[in-house]
Amino acid sequence: MTELAAVKAALKTQAVETPSWAYGNSGTRFKVFAQAGVPRDPFEKLDDAAKVHEFTGVAPTVALHIPWDRVDDYAALAAHAEKRGVRIGAINSNTFQDDAYKLGSVCHPDPAVRRKAVDHLLECVDIMDATGSHDLKLWFADGTNYPGQDDVRSRQDRLAEGLAEVYERLGEGQRMLLEYKLFEPAFYTTDVPDWGTAYAHCLKLGEKAQVVVDTGHHAPGTNIEFIVATLLREGKLGGFDFNSRFYADDDLMVGAADPFQLFRIMYEVVRGDGFTSDVAFMLDQCHNIEAKIPAIIRSVMNVQEATAKALLVDGPALAAAQAAGDVLEANAVLMDAYNTDVRPLLREVREEMGLEPEPLKAYRSCGWAEKVVAERVGGQQAGWGA
Numbered sequence: 001m002t003e004l005a006a007v008k009a010a011l012k013t014q015a016v017e018t019p020s021w022a023y024g025n026s027g028t029r030f031k032v033f034a035q036a037g038v039p040r041d042p043f044e045k046l047d048d049a050a051k052v053h054e055f056t057g058v059a060p061t062v063a064l065h066i067p068w069d070r071v072d073d074y075a076a077l078a079a080h081a082e083k084r085g086v087r088i089g090a091i092n093s094n095t096f097q098d099d100a101y102k103l104g105s106v107c108h109p110d111p112a113v114r115r116k117a118v119d120h121l122l123e124c125v126d127i128m129d130a131t132g133s134h135d136l137k138l139w140f141a142d143g144t145n146y147p148g149q150d151d152v153r154s155r156q157d158r159l160a161e162g163l164a165e166v167y168e169r170l171g172e173g174q175r176m177l178l179e180y181k182l183f184e185p186a187f188y189t190t191d192v193p194d195w196g197t198a199y200a201h202c203l204k205l206g207e208k209a210q211v212v213v214d215t216g217h218h219a220p221g222t223n224i225e226f227i228v229a230t231l232l233r234e235g236k237l238g239g240f241d242f243n244s245r246f247y248a249d250d251d252l253m254v255g256a257a258d259p260f261q262l263f264r265i266m267y268e269v270v271r272g273d274g275f276t277s278d279v280a281f282m283l284d285q286c287h288n289i290e291a292k293i294p295a296i297i298r299s300v301m302n303v304q305e306a307t308a309k310a311l312l313v314d315g316p317a318l319a320a321a322q323a324a325g326d327v328l329e330a331n332a333v334l335m336d337a338y339n340t341d342v343r344p345l346l347r348e349v350r351e352e353m354g355l356e357p358e359p360l361k362a363y364r365s366c367g368w369a370e371k372v373v374a375e376r377v378g379g380q381q382a383g384w385g386a
């Protein structure tokens with residue numbers, strides 16, 4: 001295979017998971033702007049996700065969030081997905097939207113609240129069984145607002161205990177993906193604030209526990225690609241929650257704020273054989289003011305473009321420059337790849353996959369947006385603030 005053929009082959013097998021909540025109405029704590037034609041239930045979210053896959057060819061799975069996507073029959077939901085040409089991806093738990101969780105969920109000082117939270121996580125594993133999902137994605141809003149509010153060490157013990165119970169329940173081929181977040185909604189301590197804490201818990205739990213890197217969950221200036229490289233070296237990178245941030249957890253479209261950072265991350269993925277391992281490339285975004293399906297298509301394309309550039313890095317030339325201590329040349333090799341216009345290459349890749357070369361154009365002329373605006377009245381809110 002020529003080098004370019006190998007790059008194209010890798011791009012064709014790429015899989016970006018889209019989140020069900022990105023298809024629903026969302027906003028900030030100030031205002032949720034309703035859009036016409038948004039899905040009214042999880043089945044319709046899958047219909048929209050199927051459109052993203054139809055036009056990009058690389059978005060075959062959809063992450064669910066429980067309870068936002070609660071249905072009576074999960075097998076029927078999975079069958080519906082399959083009928084539309086997609087599959088159910090990670091099951092995202094919710095241990096933050098119940099009054100009981102004011103002081104935390106799995107880290108709460110009251111064992112009854114911890115029981116409720118762990119029971120919810122176990123229910124999520126049942127849903128994985130019913131839908132064929134492989135991944136349980138855990139993000140905990142747990143933390144404290146004031147020094148002395150609770151014992152930080154005891155909270156870690158409670159977290160470990162809760163995680164261990166859920167870990168034991170995982171079946172063959174199922175994983176637990178633990179996400180960290182620097183701050184918010186708690187502001188003094190967060191119980192899983194960084195990759196080190198997530199890594200330490202995952203290491204103790206075992207092979208089925210891995211870390212999720214949400215690109216919006218770090219302090220400004222954090223070198224995220226270094227974290228990615230480290231977790232990949234340790235076999236502990238479970239996946240990404242991709243999005244863009246200008247300030248904090250903005251959840252804007254991936255690749256919009258800092259496409260160079262996305263390229264650097266994808267380069268470390270390529271370098272660490274992340275494509276051949278089990279890394280889940282998920283989006284975790286909300287589209288508050290822009291049209292949702294086109295924004296998700298754009299996001300998938302942004303990931304593809306960063307990936308294509310990362311795949312185009314001339315490895316031998318880079319290694320030679322690095323070995324020679326040629327700082328400028330090494331940097332130039334990397335920048336050459338980043339500065340390549342990969343859009344023609346991606347158009348070719350899509351044509352070879354039997355797709356339209358311009359996904360956004362193709363979507364806009366397919367009539368789906370007009371159809372759902374006419375048919376769907378009273379679209380569902382994504383979940384936050386519901």
Ligand code: AOS
Pocket residue numbers: 021065092093139179181214241249284
């Ligand atoms: C929260 O800040 C995290 O990014 C979560 O991954 C996610 O947004 C939420 O759990 C949606 O399911």
Ligand code: ZN
Pocket residue numbers: 139179214241284
């Ligand atoms: Zn996330």
Ligand code: ZN
Pocket residue numbers: 181214216217249284
């Ligand atoms: Zn987040």
